[in-house]
Amino acid sequence: MPRTYPPGYCPDRCSGGRSDRQMTVQEGMLYQLPDTVRAEITAHGGAKRCTYCGLVYLSAPLQMGGRLGFWNSGVRGQGWAD
Ligand SMILES: [Zn+2]
Numbered sequence: 001m002p003r004t005y006p007p008g009y010c011p012d013r014c015s016g017g018r019s020d021r022q023m024t025v026q027e028g029m030l031y032q033l034p035d036t037v038r039a040e041i042t043a044h045g046g047a048k049r050c051t052y053c054g055l056v057y058l059s060a061p062l063q064m065g066g067r068l069g070f071w072n073s074g075v076r077g078q079g080w081a082d
Pocket of ligand 1: 010011012013014016017050051052053054055
């Protein structure tokens with residue numbers, strides 16, 4: 001039986017990805033990301049990051065769950081990881 005997750009949960013369904021851990025990607029973080037990722041986030045009106053696993057994903061409703069990669073992930077290391 002797959003677990004079910006409440007709305008706003010981390011798209012990767014990580015063990016600590018509750019909705020209160022999903023933070024909007026701010027300007028200061030945006031400029032540290034690769035150009036292609038930054039362009040995609042800007043084009044789609046913003047992104048969120050799971051502060052638990054580091055997953056960055058598009059926050060627009062139509063792209064909800066659009067996974068881009070990881071930023072400063074505890075598992076994948078510091079910086080950006082696809
Ligand atoms: Zn997560």
